[in-house]
Amino acid sequence: MVLPVELSHYTAQASDRYPPFTPADVPGYPAGLNIKYPRQLNRWLPLVKWLLAFPHYTLWRACRLR
Numbered sequence: 001m002v003l004p005v006e007l008s009h010y011t012a013q014a015s016d017r018y019p020p021f022t023p024a025d026v027p028g029y030p031a032g033l034n035i036k037y038p039r040q041l042n043r044w045l046p047l048v049k050w051l052l053a054f055p056h057y058t059l060w061r062a063c064r065l066r
């Protein structure tokens with residue numbers, strides 16, 4: 001039951017045209033991307049991300065060495 005629905009969605013949205021190589025919106029192209037950027041970026045966010053990534057990386061590395 002799920003496969004025919006997924007297949008019909010795939011065939012309805014399938015397109016073999018190349019994507020436009022421009023950040024501007026191209027009318028007639030079936031896909032688009034709109035991102036709302038924040039007005040001000042958090043200055044501490046990269047440091048927090050690195051501090052959270054370091055334990056993850058060390059555990060991943062330790063499990064991979066076994």
